[in-house]
Amino acid sequence: MTVLGANYRRDLGIHRFPVLVYVLTVLAALVLQAWLPRLLAGHAWFDLPLVVIVYFALSRRDPVQGTLMGAAVGLFEDALTHHAIGVNGIAKTIAGFLAGSVGVRIDVENHTIRLLLTFLFSLLSSAVYVFVYRVLLGLDQQWNWVMELIKAVANLLIAMVLFPFLDRLQVRD
């Protein structure tokens, strides 16, 4: 239970990154998310921006930062689709907020926990997306949960590679 212990949590430091890393990482995630489906024949069963949001929210341990980053990235993704702007925004806002809130309470240095959280937040983001689209907007759209599950697994695999790489870009005191 040392993972959830209060003393241990206080000893944990907040990871900081250069501003350029924030900007370039998020921008690269957005561009690759838009460009890679062309190479993969439309089988873009992953969500790079979400993985990046979860990583920075967990690392910064700040729900507000996670909220704002999730909202900005989600709105940007919405702007590239032909759907209403805000559906992805709400889903990623909630995911970012929860990731930042969880980061305060658990040890996110543990790589396995981060991967598991990435998987769960992927499913949560999809569920919020469907809720907003169908319930709040009342739009008719079929949904394939198997594909969402595959997407969550793909996000987990991407996180396995991406998180250690981004860890190297931290500002160390």
Add this chain to the structure above:
Amino acid sequence: MESFYVRYRNFLVLLAVLLAQMIGLAMQVRRADSGRNSLDLPDGKGVRLIRLWAEATVATPERFFHTSKLDAGLWWQNYVNLGHVRDENRNLQKTIDQLRLEQAELLEDAKEGQRLQALMGFQQKYVYKTLAAQDIGSSGSDASRVFYIDKGSADGLARDMAVVTPDGIVGKVRDVFPHTAQVLVVNDQTSGAGVILETTRTRGILRGNAQGRLQVEGLLSDPRIQRGEKVLTAGGDMIFPRGLPVGVVEGVVPDPDRDSFIDVIVKPAAHIDRLDEVLVITSIEPGFPPAQQHDLATSVALKGAEAEAIKEKQIREQQLKEQQQEQQKASAIMAERLPGLTNPNAPAQNPAATPAPGKAAQPGQAPATPAQPAVPKLLQPKHFDRFSPGAASQPPSKAESSATAGQGSKPAAKPVSKPASKPHPPAHPQPAHTERNPQP
């Protein structure tokens, strides 16, 4: 108050952000006439501005990636395929010539169709002008099947223009930016295209499903709809011209919501998952465009030259055939005359059975008997005597005896005849059709 804000700062920020987005969403959703909510409407100014910024941010690196990939690919293709260019060019030229001829054959049908349409007051729209564009990126989401092309309003693109490939339809232009445009693919759930099944002539609306597959929904169950049937655009949606290929029927499944209705799964003709270059139909006009008319004129000229050559060839063949027939006829006549030993004055044995040369037997008549080999026939002497041929071995017949009895009482044993080599001509020439000694 300050402590409240500090204590619930995170939640307040979350609520504020969510509330702002929900208000923004509520402003974008419109209730359609059918009572269902809809999003596929022209964006407002604010929304359009956000889309423009986002697209401009992403398009620049996408163009860079695309150009780099294209350059590398082109370099390799140029290097490897340089040797085949001439052969390909020759083959393509042959294909063009062939297509021109085929097009000319269809010209008359097309003109007739135009005349009929004019009579019916219906104007068929023909593809007038297209613009080639390249796919440079996508939305990045399976829920929104759109992609971006590298041509925009500066190139003359506008909303609701049809996007096709030579294989089939792809989608329609949904949003246009100065140098890019967003294309909604036909396999998106919000897309729709009027289609018709080629054989059964069943009309329906083509949509995409959650898996990104094309299907024609809500058709009445029809056992004639079979796998492999072609699906074409119907032309009634005012976006796609009529008759463009859409795909082929891949299967028929019952409609999950309504009994006795079916959904037809369609395999797209265009490779909508792997698009590099597309054509945007920028103008649709009635009648044939000038470029096509020029092509058709060329085709007609080519077809005329070819037709002349074919006609001359046919005339030559006909002349040759007639010559051969004449030769055969002359040979047959010569073959009939060749024996030469028959009495030219002898009548035909059975005129009914031997039709005239070159005259076929009349229906209902017995077929002509084949000609018997000619046997030399000696003329009967007018006065039979002992020198007559065969007098020594053949006594005169009773009829001859009686015939001679009438002329005088001469002994039959002493007939008088002249040598056969010098027969006397008859004093009174007998008609050719009477014989003194008719054959039985």
